[in-house]
Amino acid sequence: MKTTKQLLGAVSAFALIAMSSTPALAAGTRAGTTITNSVTVNYNVNGNAQNAVTDSDSFTVDQRVNVLVTAVSTPVQVSPNQLNRVLAFDVTNLGNATADLVLSTALRGGTAANISNIRIFRDTNGNGALDSAEQTAGAITSLDEVAEDAVVRVLVVSDISINAVNGDTFDVALTAAAHTGGTVGSLGARILATSGANTSGIDNVLFDGAGVSDAANDGAFSAQGRYAVSGAVLTVNKTSRVVSDPVNGVSPNAKAIPGATVEYCITVANAAGAATATNVALLDDLPADVTYDSGFGIFINGSATCTTGTAGGNYAPTGGVGGRARITGTLSDVAAGQTRSLYFQVTIR
């Protein structure tokens, strides 16, 4: 029995060394770890303890290459002519070895002409927004030395064209491809699957699933986020009606003869489902043969039928093109499905 105890003491020392060199991670035992099946046999012959017999078989843990990319929040609402709009992604190294991850983007849906300047930034503080320090740090194309189980948040940043319209969508995929890690500041080679039989060294097994724009077991993964354009859809309509003439007075039958009073009605309608239009400024240069009726004035924020407006706007007698009279006015915010108007009256010369 003494023999057995002493041998186990030696075995325990081995086990302790093994433990310190192989931290147990959620991603699993680190690639390159040697696992040994060691066996010790103690026995007696004729009642006498004999020398122990031992044997062992070892193998090297292979590298499981696995990358995950997830879109953090999608879709992201954008407006036409908006710069530096952010799609946040989390990139996770699910493999059992440190890896470099090469990042790339692809526009998978939407009109390419209406989105530009697609770049990738590292979200250093993980808040999902492009902060000035992160912007100053510059765009990136890879992540260096991503440890097992490490999650890195990155930001895909794009500019939306002024020509994008409400309802447009842009689907941008982010792909992370696993490259060999191990050297800080140096991008390793793309990891390829080890073909053929298991070798005594570290074999590469590509474990990743199929993303939106990559295949399963290709050492890369991709996910996409969507920009949803929420623009105002404004319709401007200008109409006129004869209010009165010198012969018929104020009448439905008033005719557009010299001396008649005419009301101009400018309506601005925003379509249902559109973004609220703000700062809607109207400008109207009057024809040379009408005279602005200062006694009536200018009304803004009126109804679709040019009633119930409030006095506002501005009349500039020679402010228009070619010295013509100019009417200007700024409407309050026009929400989706809403119509606002500006109206004024003139006299035909």
Add this chain to the structure above:
Amino acid sequence: MKSITKLMLACAAAAMLTAPVAPLAAQDTPPAVSVNGDIKAEKAVTGADGKPAVQLVDPESFLPGDRLVFGQNFANTSAEIVTNFTITNPLPEAVRLAPDADPGLEVSVDRGKSWGRLSALSVTAADGTSRPALHADVTHVRWVLATIAPGASGRVAFPVIIR
């Protein structure tokens, strides 16, 4: 490919520790028993009788989560009856005992200080609290065979999962 290493140096070191009862010099006399450890994977196959069977094959990969079988083939190569035959198999830290291991296995969860069936063992935490031992707590597996007749051989094995 696997590499098998005969740990004869360790054997010699063990002999020095246990000198008082070692009657013969290790170099001069071959041991009365042989043991051969291996690492295999289980592969589901269809047997000759058409029924599902399990075949032991060389593993195709060694990845976290893979299930392996640590096996020991032993034989009494002498003309003597061998008694108190004890096979001790420490588990490397990077593997854990598989949940479907034989519940009757004699195991240790304290690096060989105490032994028993897993269901009878417990683990004491640093704060003094105790909980039933789990498969992942097992540090050693052993088998004790009372006697092995001359020329007799056998195999013992247990499943593990790479952490």
